[in-house]
Amino acid sequence: MQLTKKIVPLTGAIAFAIAGMASAQEQVVRIGHVGPLTGAIAHLGKDNENGARMAIEELNAKGMTLGGKKVKFELDTEDDGADPKQATTVAQKLVDAHVNGVIGHMTSGTTIPASKIYYDAGIPQISPSATNPKYTLQGFNTTFRVVANDGQLGGALGRYAAQSLKAKNVAVIDDRTAYGQGIAEEFTKSAKGAGVHIVTTQFTNDKATDFTAILTAIKAKNPDMVFFGGMDAVGGPMLRQMKQLGIKVRFMGGDGLCSADLPKLAGDGLEDDKVVCAEAGGVSDADKKPMEDFKAAYKKRFGQDVVIYAPYVYDALMAMADAMQKADSSDPKKYLPFLAKIAHKGVTGMISFDAKGDIKDGSLTLYTYKGGARTKIATVK
Incomplete structure (x- = not known):
């Protein structure tokens, strides 16, 4: 023992x-x-x-x-x-x-x-x-x-809006976050430099769900495009309400908007070719x-x-x-x-x-949505 x-x-x-x-x-x-x-x-x-x-x-x-x-x-x-x-x-x-x-x-x-x-x-x-x-x-x-960064992203979107989409009068919305405000400001700077007129700038927040007031004000300005600085969780419902209010113009945003979940969040507000967005990244064919x-x-x-x-x-x-x-x-x-x-x-x-x-x-990839799926337009530098 x-x-x-x-x-x-x-x-x-x-x-x-x-x-x-x-x-x-x-x-x-x-x-x-x-x-x-x-x-x-x-x-x-x-x-x-x-x-x-x-x-x-x-x-x-x-x-x-x-x-x-x-x-x-x-x-x-x-x-x-x-x-x-x-x-x-x-x-x-x-x-x-x-x-x-x-x-x-x-x-x-x-x-x-x-x-x-x-x-x-x-x-x-x-x-x-x-x-x-x-x-x-x-x-x-x-x-x-x-x-x-936003300078590259917003700049590319501003130039694309003017040169490729021929936008003349654009309404800008941002969610007042560092991201949303930053990309909206860079887009505005680039778009103005390319000859685009910013008809109004409106603000929301990243928790908002009702955009009736700002969208009604935007509709009165008769823009041919709306730019949104913010994330898909806000951009999706905003697209739904744009359709309800009869605002039939293109909707542009940055990488926060440009998600695979946007079709689900936007529902019938996401029509083919209505949204143009850019991802802060992307790969070339090689x-x-x-x-x-x-x-x-x-x-x-x-x-x-x-x-x-x-x-x-x-x-x-x-x-x-x-x-x-x-x-x-x-x-x-x-x-x-x-x-x-x-x-x-x-x-x-x-x-x-x-x-x-x-x-x-850094690369940037431009997308739109067709048939409820994100579709690549081009990768640019």
């Missing part, structure tokens, strides 16, 4: 030591992801989270070694509800959790205030979808984005196969189609991991310089950044 008592703790100690040795050979790298997982645009936030999860699973399946130790990637995902105050709260939570990097946030209104917190902590942040130029104009060396392969893998993994940003989240996370590999370290201070100089071939194209952290040579 005494012999047994002596052996049992010895065996336990050996097992503990072996487990310790095994864990010492493996390091956990925690990547934070933040997006709206609740609220009106939760479908977009979940799409982003899925893109991050695909990248994490692929990295772990392939295996990576840093500093001689095998790496296990873990995703620390948080919900900012598309609310700036909530965004700063979860950003601090990720900093306190000592994440090695952050992919997010989704909207400009949440990404910009959170970026100061990550910068102060020295944690690299890559947004897959925030387009307001202010994000990368703050002088933070930790901020990056993998999509074109890069089409990697994107199509990603979309097929995504559908197999999650049982649904990509909504908008999942491929950009995937590329952002993979580019961050690539920088870690080049630095042979997951320490933010060590891999940050490599991230700033990265040239990563992703499913959305080449990921590399300028001195501010903006994507170099």
Whole structure:
């Protein structure tokens, strides 16, 4: 009996030591992801989270070694509800959790205030979808984005409205968020420069459901196009009410509008060729196969189609991991310089950044909707 008592703790100690040795050979790298997982645009936030999860699973399946130790990637995902105050709260939570990097946030209104917190902590942040130029104009060396900004997006839409769609008189609506206001201002600037007359500018908010007053005011101005700066959750119902009020003009918007869910949200308000929108990204024909392969893998993994940003989240996370590999370290201070100089071939194209952290040579893809499906018009630079 005494012999047994002596052996049992010895065996336990050996097992503990072996487990310790095994864990010492493996390091956990925690990547934070933040997006709206609740609220009106939760479908977009979940799409982003899925893109991050695909990248994490692929990295772990392939295996990576840093500093001689095998790496296990873990995703620390948080919900900012598309609310700036909530965004700063979860950003601090990720900093306190000592994440090695952050992919997010989704909207400009949440990404910009959170970026100061990550910068102060020295944690690299890559947004897959925030387009307001202010994000990368703050002088933070930790901020990056993998999509074109509002200057490029709004500018392209303004020129397209004037030159290709021959718009003369346009009404502009924005939802007063950093994203909606930013893209509406850039569109207005570009459209005016191309000779378009802005007949009225109206405002709503990102929680609104009734647009009767602003649409009635717009109808009285008799525009030949309406531009909306905001997300699909507001743009869809707005299209329904435009039809009810007999406003039969084209409806234009940016990437927040340009989702696979818009037909469901707009219902019978989405007529063929009525909507023209642009995604802050997109691939040329030469890069089409990697994107199509990603979309097929995504559908197999999650049982649904990509909504908008999942491929950009995937590329952002993979580019961050690539920088870690080049630095042979997951320490933010060590891999940050490599991230700033990265040239990563992703499913959305080449990921590399300028001195501010903006994507170099960012693409834009113009879409319309036909038969209830999003249909590509062209990819432009």
